[in-house]
Amino acid sequence: MDATRKPPSLRTLSLRVAVVIAVIVGAAGAVYLVWCDGAEQCEVETKVLAEARTLNKQMTAAWDYIDDAQTAINTDKDGSYDFKNVYCAVAGKGIARRFTQTSDGYVIRYVRENPRTGTDAPDGFEQRALNHFTVGGSTEYYEMSETNGAPVLRYSSVLTVRNNCLECHGGPAGEKDVTGFIKEGMEIGDVAGAVSMVIPMGSYVREAAADKVRSVAFFVLLALTIAVSLSLVLRRWVAVPLEAANEQLASENEEQSNFLALMSHELRTPLSSIIAFTDIWEKSDRVRDAEEERLVGKIKESSSVLLAMVNNTIDVARLEAGRLSLQIDEVDLVDVIGAVFAVADPLALQQGVALSKSVDPAIPVMRTDGEALRKVVLNLVSNALKFTEPGGSVAVAAQLDPAENRVRLVVADTGCGIAPEDAVRIFEKFARAAPYEGCGGTPGSGLGLYLVKGLVERLGGEVSVASTVGEGSVFTAIVPLVVGEEGREDDGEDSACR
Incomplete structure (x- = not known):
């Protein structure tokens, strides 16, 4: 449920029902009136023709009598x-x-x-x-x-x-x-x-018109009775229960927001602490053996993966709940990609994957949400690294489209690729591509690309993928240079916890 769309009130629902009923009654009345006109004309013709035939028989009888x-x-x-x-x-x-x-x-x-x-x-x-x-x-x-x-x-x-x-x-x-x-x-x-x-035919026409008035009056009275009865029934058995359900959903949504805030502090903070402690341990001068370094490295790697999953889960939930606001500011795309590479470079080096970047110098300072843009690029790069074997490459390119006043962000890899049947649903929630032979990627939560699509659309852009199994994938996100400042109010959570 999108929490940004406030459920309609009972009064609004009743008004909508009344409008629908009025339209239906009006349409039925128009059809009935047209039918009455046709029936009236037919009835008048039938009656006056019967009179003419009767009068003709009388005249014929007088003619025959004289003849006989x-x-x-x-x-x-x-x-x-x-x-x-x-x-x-x-x-x-x-x-x-x-x-x-x-x-x-x-x-x-x-x-x-x-x-x-x-x-x-x-x-x-x-x-x-x-x-x-x-x-x-x-x-x-x-x-x-x-x-x-x-x-x-x-x-x-x-x-x-x-x-x-x-x-x-x-x-x-x-x-x-x-x-x-x-x-x-x-x-x-x-x-x-x-x-x-x-x-x-005057008398017949007047009689038929009077009958039509009576019929239309009866129809209107009947329609109003049905409309009022239906409105009361819908209000009693539909609108009132629906309003109660909306109130319950609003309450559950508030509970969900509170739960997200709890996750932010209770899960992300400990994970951040674990990663910070492993950094301190790695920078210390104490002599340690290779096995100890391997184990601590695994702790740090697993903690980073888990923290990324928690962050994606919370961002997705906040996006769907309408509580992930845009913070529009002047953003240098070079800094955004640089921040992504500061995180992705060590991972690429560890996996033996060549990671490169290319930013069109003609791209001006953008008016957008830098954090949302960073999450988009980071998720695309992390996804590419995950499914690219050692010896492969991942290239990030930012190109200017001056005619459309937008930027094209392209992340291309030489990984295992995506089958056509998976490519059409890869941006869906919890959707994951099927594992392929020779592909060493670790399946994730299925939220990263879903989050990418949601953020790109919130920025007013679009995202797509082109891929061939065994050859690699190319993800393209197109975002405007200037994003309107329609960002919703934040939920009050401390941004330092992100």
């Missing part, structure tokens, strides 16, 4: 034929005209191609309907339209020639029928015309 009663109407009591000028078309048009006059917004009329009177001439919609019927389409045709800005349904139903129609519209074509009009020579089943209706 033609013989009775035109036959006197004595059985003689006397045309009364009352037939289906006249009756249908009369009923349609009266209905139109007494109904608000409704219009019913009969139309046909080549009309016998001007009142039968079709408009644009009616002509499309007649064309539809003529080519053998369905027996009805309709469109949603507007009249005087109000929504209406334009509906039309086909009228076909039946047996009784032939007296006026059959053959022979060109002769006059009993009404005085010219016969068209039609046959049974031909399209004689169409009944045309205009059905106002």
